[in-house]
Amino acid sequence: MKGEVVLRALRRILATPEEIIVRKASTLVPPKCPNCGSSSFVKIGGVIKANGLRIQRFRCKVCGRTFTELEGTPLKGLHDIRFALVVAYLFICLKMEPRTIAKVTERSCLTVRRLVARVKENEKFFKGLLASLGVTLGTGCYSR
Structure with missing residues (x-):
């Protein structure tokens, strides 16, 4: 058994699919700016990894730093x-x-x-x- x-x-x-795993991970640890900690950001496209997985990118409205949805996970x-x-x-x-x-x-x-x-x-x-x-x-x- x-x-x-x-x-x-x-x-x-x-x-x-890895896309679903990434989305669930970003609900467990919501994205925030690694530089200033702000939760105020805009989507700016994505990064496509070698295996074809698309990772969302963001730009912080406060400090301008760019980061991905996996940042902090x-x-x-x-x-x-x-x-x-x-x-x-x-x-x-x-x-x-x-x-x-x-x-x-x-x-x-x-x-x-x-x-x-x-x-x-x-x-x-x-x-x-x-x-x-x-x-x-x-x-x-x-x-x-």
Whole structure:
């Protein structure tokens, strides 16, 4: 039974378009200017990443600084957002060690350790993001 729940959760993470993950992340941490902290800004287009993901850009009305909707979130600077969520799920909900996650996902141990460190620092954010995507493993995911 638990194996089915884990597979369902991983399928849900991997099937969710990154655009939806980004939008849910920006509802958890609403964009604000990293320079002055203002919430007064205008949309000025977007950045298209190498994988085709479009990230909204903003310009602060107060200081003029430009920034993206990922500014201030733990997802800023990540190349593969879905993989970060898989690592967060495996680490937080299943309590897997980074070395095991690296073996299971066939990714570099160093990459996985960096992601696990980011997940540890921002555990509340990742739990909220996983929950907003409907990914849970009962109470085990939230007992840590």
